Amino acid sequence: xxxxxxxxxxxxxxxxxxxxxxxxxxxxxxxxxxxxxxxxxxxxxxxxxxxxxxxxxxxxxxxxxxxxxxxxxxxxxxxxxxxxxxxxxxxxxxxxxxxxxxxxxxxxxxxxxxxxxxxxxxxxxxxxxxxxxxxxxxxxxxxxxxxxxxxxxxxxxxxxxxxxxxxxxxxxxxxxxxxxxxxxxxxxxxxxxxxxxxxxxxxxxxxxxxxxxxxxxxxxxxxxxxxxxxxxxxxxxxxxxxxxxxxxxxxxxxxxxxxxxxxxxxxxxxxxxxxxxxxxxxxxxxxxxxxxxxxxxxxxxxxxxxxxxxxxxxxxxxxxxxxxxxxxxxx
Amino acid sequence: xxxxxxxxxxxxxxxxxxxxxxxxxxxxxxxxxxxxxxxxxxxxxxxxxxxxxxxxxxxxxxxxxxxxxxxxxxxxxxxxxxxxxxxxxxxxxxxxxxxxxxxxxxxxxxxxxxxxxxxxxxxxxxxxxxxxxxxxxxxxxxxxxxxxxxxxxxxxxxxxxxxxxxxxxxxxxxxxxxxxxxxxxxxxxxxxxxxxxxxxxxxxxxxxxxxxxxxxxxxxxxxxxxxxxxxxxxxxxxxxxxxxxxxxxxxxxxxxxxxxxxxxxxxxxxxxxxxxxxxxxxxxxxxxxxxxxxxxxxxxxxxxxxxxxxxxxxxxxxxxxxxxxxxxxxxxxxxxxxxxxxxxxxxxxxxxxxxxxxxxxxxxxxxxxxxxxxxxxxxxxxxxxxxxxxxxxxxxxxxxxxxxxxxxxxxxxxxxxxxxxxxxxxxxxxxxxxxxxxxxxxxxxxxxxxxxxxxxxxxxxxxxxxxxxxxxxxxxxxxxxxxxxxxxxxxxxxxxxxxxxxxxxxxxxxxxxxxxxxxxxxxxxxxxxxxxxx
Numbered sequence: 001x002x003x004x005x006x007x008x009x010x011x012x013x014x015x016x017x018x019x020x021x022x023x024x025x026x027x028x029x030x031x032x033x034x035x036x037x038x039x040x041x042x043x044x045x046x047x048x049x050x051x052x053x054x055x056x057x058x059x060x061x062x063x064x065x066x067x068x069x070x071x072x073x074x075x076x077x078x079x080x081x082x083x084x085x086x087x088x089x090x091x092x093x094x095x096x097x098x099x100x101x102x103x104x105x106x107x108x109x110x111x112x113x114x115x116x117x118x119x120x121x122x123x124x125x126x127x128x129x130x131x132x133x134x135x136x137x138x139x140x141x142x143x144x145x146x147x148x149x150x151x152x153x154x155x156x157x158x159x160x161x162x163x164x165x166x167x168x169x170x171x172x173x174x175x176x177x178x179x180x181x182x183x184x185x186x187x188x189x190x191x192x193x194x195x196x197x198x199x200x201x202x203x204x205x206x207x208x209x210x211x212x213x214x215x216x217x218x219x220x221x222x223x224x225x226x227x228x229x230x231x232x233x234x235x236x237x238x239x240x241x242x243x244x245x246x247x248x249x250x251x252x253x254x255x256x257x258x259x260x261x262x263x264x265x266x267x268x269x270x271x272x273x274x275x276x277x278x279x280x281x282x283x284x285x286x287x288x289x290x291x292x293x294x295x296x297x298x299x300x301x302x303x304x305x306x307x308x309x310x311x312x313x314x315x316x317x318x319x320x321x322x323x324x325x326x327x328x329x330x331x
Numbered sequence: 332x333x334x335x336x337x338x339x340x341x342x343x344x345x346x347x348x349x350x351x352x353x354x355x356x357x358x359x360x361x362x363x364x365x366x367x368x369x370x371x372x373x374x375x376x377x378x379x380x381x382x383x384x385x386x387x388x389x390x391x392x393x394x395x396x397x398x399x400x401x402x403x404x405x406x407x408x409x410x411x412x413x414x415x416x417x418x419x420x421x422x423x424x425x426x427x428x429x430x431x432x433x434x435x436x437x438x439x440x441x442x443x444x445x446x447x448x449x450x451x452x453x454x455x456x457x458x459x460x461x462x463x464x465x466x467x468x469x470x471x472x473x474x475x476x477x478x479x480x481x482x483x484x485x486x487x488x489x490x491x492x493x494x495x496x497x498x499x500x501x502x503x504x505x506x507x508x509x510x511x512x513x514x515x516x517x518x519x520x521x522x523x524x525x526x527x528x529x530x531x532x533x534x535x536x537x538x539x540x541x542x543x544x545x546x547x548x549x550x551x552x553x554x555x556x557x558x559x560x561x562x563x564x565x566x567x568x569x570x571x572x573x574x575x576x577x578x579x580x581x582x583x584x585x586x587x588x589x590x591x592x593x594x595x596x597x598x599x600x601x602x603x604x605x606x607x608x609x610x611x612x613x614x615x616x617x618x619x620x621x622x623x624x625x626x627x628x629x630x631x632x633x634x635x636x637x638x639x640x641x642x643x644x645x646x647x648x649x650x651x652x653x654x655x656x657x658x659x660x661x662x663x664x665x666x667x668x669x670x671x672x673x674x675x676x677x678x679x680x681x682x683x684x685x686x687x688x689x690x691x692x693x694x695x696x697x698x699x700x701x702x703x704x705x706x707x708x709x710x711x712x713x714x715x716x717x718x719x720x721x722x723x724x725x726x727x728x729x730x731x732x733x734x735x736x737x738x739x740x741x742x743x744x745x746x747x748x749x750x751x752x753x754x755x756x757x758x759x760x761x762x763x764x765x766x767x768x769x770x771x772x773x774x775x776x777x778x779x780x781x782x783x784x785x786x787x788x789x790x791x792x793x794x795x796x797x798x799x800x801x802x803x804x805x806x807x808x809x810x811x812x813x814x815x816x817x818x819x820x821x822x823x824x825x826x827x828x829x830x831x832x833x834x835x836x837x838x839x840x841x842x843x844x845x846x847x848x849x850x851x852x853x854x855x856x857x858x859x860x861x862x863x864x865x
Binding site for chain 2: 072287
């Protein structure tokens, strides 16, 4: 199914990129290029071939793990992605951690104290924050924390003069590997604001689902005997309700993390960070056909993998699903 | 390129904050991470910040291959890492850069160059005539970017290490002036890393130049850092030891970073933010002239505007002064010619002005008192959208209905390859890339220049005059021919100049000398980011 999905995605994007106005060879050759120079470039890049042939060539290379060569950077798209991907992963992981730290405690408190001020308060905050456009939130946070309060940097990925050997491409990890704690702190400092921007919508959605699921579990018959035994509300929520409400939240988190790669276009652009989103935005603007196709397919693969991981984690934490799956397999 | 060369003053940072952080670590990992993150920024600034200039601009630098130097963002970097054979002095005269001497042949079919003695690449290899030949041959093979500037290049004849002759396929006195963006490569280094694409992939993030700065770090085009090259033949003067170019597409963050002193100069800042910056202590907003013009190209082959009186009427209807004050906030100037501002050899044309009565009369004379026209424009440029809307309103006053149709630039470029598809009216911002107006005039107005002749214009008289200019070695005589050509083009009214756009730069005046003061346009040579004398 995943292979079919990826094939459909690749085909759709191929058609879309060809429908975008503009001659790829002209863009690659430059705005001042003569017709002869454009023809040379078109021939070299294969853009003078019929569309079906270009499509089959792309799919054929894709099957061999070749995402193509960027017209703009002249490098394999996979090599370009390898440079920018670690930065995006760092951002997504940080956002997921912050989002989880925000969502879980507040959802637990809201569920435990249903219809009390804490519940109302968190719900209002979630409604407000969850409705904010990411782009606007990013600019507002930059202005407030970067410009007015000067607590965080406004954009970029590191202070001038901060340097560590690049090993993984993830600034925080490279700083730790180098044993350079100030550089680690600096990288975290630059990571904080964009990660929070990503984390806010993530946390809001996880909060909503987790709170609703927790309330459902708490209202179910299984809680009655626990209450009858005299367990406190904290114990009921943490030991009995949460494990039973975890599966849908993990599944949602997987979907949200995968979706955040697409959202990286906005956040990475506003915060001046390199990453997959920024790379894709450039590729679209410059009609860098194979960079767009390769990046979209790569994102598609990532979404499939993240969803698979989320499913596996869900199976691991929920014995009911695990038993159901094993039972289904057995029969 | 794996490591930035600047080393952080780690020890001093540890002394400043380390104790605090260690104590807080005991309270819990989450609190420690948050505290470290919030407290770490200020001390992370390195000690050599005072000898560094950080510049923020918009747009990505996708490759550092100097063949892509037709792209302004790339040229901002490559013009400092690489050296061309020639450049321009303050009076826009061609002067030697990597070439200590040059001589154009009387028949304008070849140019002899003498390579500057002692010039070396960043790896210490001497620059030789062989490197020049390799560079030009490579550009011809790859046929991208700056290849458009040297389409007449035929071959190079290397006499010895110091002397090379560039031969052209046709006589051209303009060829020399187009060489300021042809940056000479270290042939040995590039050949060793050529791969299957003439070194394009390798040069994407590697340095093979001999320019005054050497590349020290490239963060995927988002931040490029370069250090002064000690073995350059150029005097350092007040130039900083380190230059740091950062990408920042949004105007707001640039405004805030400039105000806080995190960066020293910013371009592509919108008017509202410039107004805010003008009030910040230590920040100056500089306005200068630039070789650029906003205007409308008419395709005289299009039935709607085939009558020159219609084109003249449209030009007379536009409220130039209103646009200058209302749209452009009185920055830039009203044009008095078809060339971008600051380019030399412009005839004394009157400054553009609105004359609705004359416009109506011209339309009546042409028998077109009721007319519907279509203007294509790029909505991504807010000022151009406003200009188009103003013209629409102005034309209504003389009975002309103007339809506005947005178009993306890549799509427009595609249309230029077929004269029948060239839009009847297209609003564009044009820039002069070289000080010799002949480069602009021949590309834009000579017959058969598919892809760059925006109007699909063809006038044998103009072709004849510009053809003479191209082979005229005497600069003064060439200038006269340019003026003659402009007079002919102006009479045909195929271009309606609307605004001579100036250049704008916001910078920390407590750290930098005014980069725009006394310098030539960044289109022609790198903008000087000189440190302010203390």
